[in-house]
Amino acid sequence: MSASASDKEIVLSLISHTNVGKTALARTLLRRDVGEVADSAHVTIVPESYPLIEEGGYSAKLWDTPGFGSNLAKLAGRLRASQNPVGWILHQVWDRSLNRSLWCSQEAIRNMQADADVVIYLVDASQSPSTIGYVDLEIEIIEWIGKPVLVFLNQTGEPNRERDRQNESEWRAHLAKNTIVKHVSTLDAFTRCWTQEHQILAQAGTVVSGQKQKTATYLTGAWISRNLGIFDEAVDAIAELVSFALCDTEPLPQRGLFEKVKELVQRNERNRTYERIQGRMYERLSKKTAVTVNRLITLNGLSGETAARLARSSCEALAVKRDVEESVMAVLGGVGSGLLGGLCADLATGGFSLGGGAIVGMIVGGATTYALARGYNLTQTGQNMVRWSEAQFLDQVKSILMLYLAVSHFGRGRGAWRDPVNNPARWKELVDTAMAAESADWHALWKKGGIASDPGSLAKGKIRTLVRHLLETVFRELYPDSASIFKRR
Ligand SMILES: Nc1nc2c(ncn2[C@@H]2O[C@H](COP(=O)(O)OP(=O)(O)OP(=O)(O)O)[C@@H](O)[C@H]2O)c(=O)[nH]1
Ligand SMILES: [Mg+2]
Incomplete structure (x- = not known):
């Protein structure tokens, strides 16, 4: 040579x-x-x-x-x-x-x-x-x-x-x-995290001399560009899921006056209707989440797949819950473990919990159709349809961001992908803070959702920008030594 x-x-x-x-x-x-x-x-x-x-x-x-x-x-x-x-x-x-x-x-x-x-x-x-x-x-x-x-x-x-x-x-x-x-x-x-990897080449550039130094500098840039390209694709995949959650709707059953009154009296019947609506929406979300996580796994050069799946049996457990109006929290355990099924159960222990207040925020009916259960935060689309409430939607966004952070830290040397059991509390703190800092934008986005919106264009536009910005903020905080990689474009 x-x-x-x-x-x-x-x-x-x-x-x-x-x-x-x-x-x-x-x-x-x-x-x-x-x-x-x-x-x-x-x-x-x-x-x-x-x-x-x-x-x-x-x-x-x-x-x-x-x-x-x-x-x-x-x-x-x-x-x-x-x-x-x-x-x-x-x-x-x-x-x-x-x-x-x-x-x-x-x-x-x-x-x-x-x-x-x-x-x-x-x-x-x-x-x-x-x-x-x-x-x-x-x-x-x-x-x-x-x-x-x-x-x-x-x-x-x-x-x-x-x-x-x-x-x-x-x-x-x-x-x-x-x-x-x-x-x-x-x-x-x-x-x-992938954001740290280029340091090997960058540091090599500081200890070699002459032309080799230029070589190391060039390759450091190439490494960063390659990883940022993957990051962009990951952001696109996440944005697509987020837009799906934002725009997903379910029709409310048409009810005559007699049924409405009957349901007012028979809470269990009404709850069953809620469950069916929630169940269908969660099932779609769960499937779409699994597809997205698998895409993130592949993009990041990992093998394996997410094992999280919807557990139908625990959905049914919800039907026996009593007294929803008076004890929303009692029902939440069933919702939290049931509707996202395996995914939620896995995630609940791993810092991804959708439990508590998040589930309270879920959309379960429409004011014109039902006497509403106290404690539920209901959102109608205006056409006898429901969609996810804002609080629930934001929690879904946080969940996929946490999953992405888990994927981006998972080194292939560890073997095939395994769903996280625990995530660093710091990640959640940073995601919460970054979302709170942009809460007006997220709120405006949620308002744009619903049946009239076009998921594809939302994903390509505003959602992608918000997701990328949020993740860049989190990475800058987690890895200040690598913060400059996000300024390069
Ligand atoms: N927890 C943890 N374990 C690791 C890490 N890296 C490697 N291991 C484990 O350490 C053991 C040795 O890993 P190898 O990559 O085979 O180590 P090596 O230095 O190549 O070993 P030799 O080829 O024998 O010199 C394996 O059981 C790995 O799973 C790490 O970052 N964290
Ligand atoms: Mg070895």
């Missing part, structure tokens, strides 16, 4: 102690299932390289390498005493199966020395650096090789910026003596 051709390529080598998560992170970044991931030592035993991004004649390559073994620590004294420790270790002949640990360490060192422009040293953030014996020796060896090192914290657990900051400063302090370490940041293979 000519000098100029090699200058147009940045080579990153993923290096770590074994079992820290190199292959998992490679899968997350590459959006495909490369290599083997397993919870045991020396799963990867042969270095493999993958194209990370190729664009405009520039490219970045990612090496996944075998992890350092614990035997390396045992060799520490000998290595330190040696005039040429790297030379020594590289010239040893170890048997691949008998001395797998040493073989793997040797392969990692060989890869760094021969191929890497930049070493991505991955560490296990669930442990304090001072308690992990092997880190100092591994960094020392990398230092002997002399390639610049970016340290990334993996295995952090659920996203939490405060905790990440603390972990980073602890690791930074621990590694302060190692001048080869240029940056310490977080990029968890399981829970990173």
Whole structure:
């Protein structure tokens, strides 16, 4: 390869102690299932390289390498005493199966020395650096090789910026003596957000020189553009669902005077009518939500599907609820668990709950048709039809936004998609705040909904703008270091 051709390529080598998560992170970044991931030592035993991004004649390559073994620590004294420790270790002949640990360490060192422009040293953030014996020796060896090192914290657990900051400063302090370490940041293979990924290339650009620096800068831009393109498609999918919820309606049954009076007296009968209307609307919403979530999963390079499905049996449980007017809350449990079925039940424990007041806000009848149940917030379309109330609609918007945040943090290295059990409370806080800040726009949008509106044009216009703006606000708050990516267009 000519000098100029090699200058147009940045080579990153993923290096770590074994079992820290190199292959998992490679899968997350590459959006495909490369290599083997397993919870045991020396799963990867042969270095493999993958194209990370190729664009405009520039490219970045990612090496996944075998992890350092614990035997390396045992060799520490000998290595330190040696005039040429790297030379020594590289010239040893170890048997691949008998001395797998040493073989793997040797392969990692060989890869760094021969191929890497930049070493991505991955560490296990669930442990304090001072308690992990092997880190100092591994960094020392990398230092002997002399390639610049970016340290990334993996295995952090659920996203939490405060905790990440603390972990980073602890690791930074621990590694302060190692001048080869240029940056310490977080990029968890399981829970990173796509908004953080380009930092690998951006930081690489700060530690290489000359034309390679230009290459890294170009590729950082390309990475961001690619992810923003996916983000735009995700926003479109969300906007379509939101417009569906906004414009969905159900006709109210026509009633003669006799039936109206009868229903006034027979609350159970009236409730059954409400349930049927709610059930149909929830069923449609649930199906459409599942389609949208699956689209978001695919767009974000993940495998698998949402398992959330409507559970019909719990819809029926609602029919036995008593005393709706006097005890709206009593009925809400049935509505909350029943009407969104599996989806709602899954989400209810995961911070997506539509329960409580949200359900109170649901549309269940029409003032001209029924004597209304006290506590329900009813909305008519003016044509003997009902649609979702504003409060309920806004909660539906929040739910899909929370689902999107879950998808955008789910790293492919974690395996196939799983519906969230818990989401960080911070996400909900930020979504609530961002929606409250734009409440006038959301209110105006809701007023536009109903039978007269055109869902397609609403989704392409106002809804898309509102959704994108809201998500950008949330991402800026969650990841201030990446906030500038949203200013680029
Ligand atoms: N919780 C959590 N677990 C992770 C993360 N990344 C990897 N793991 C788990 O850690 C174990 C090791 O992951 P691998 O990707 O195989 O680790 P590796 O560094 O490639 O290991 P070797 O190839 O043996 O050196 C697997 O059980 C992964 O599921 C992470 O970000 N968070
Ligand atoms: Mg591996």
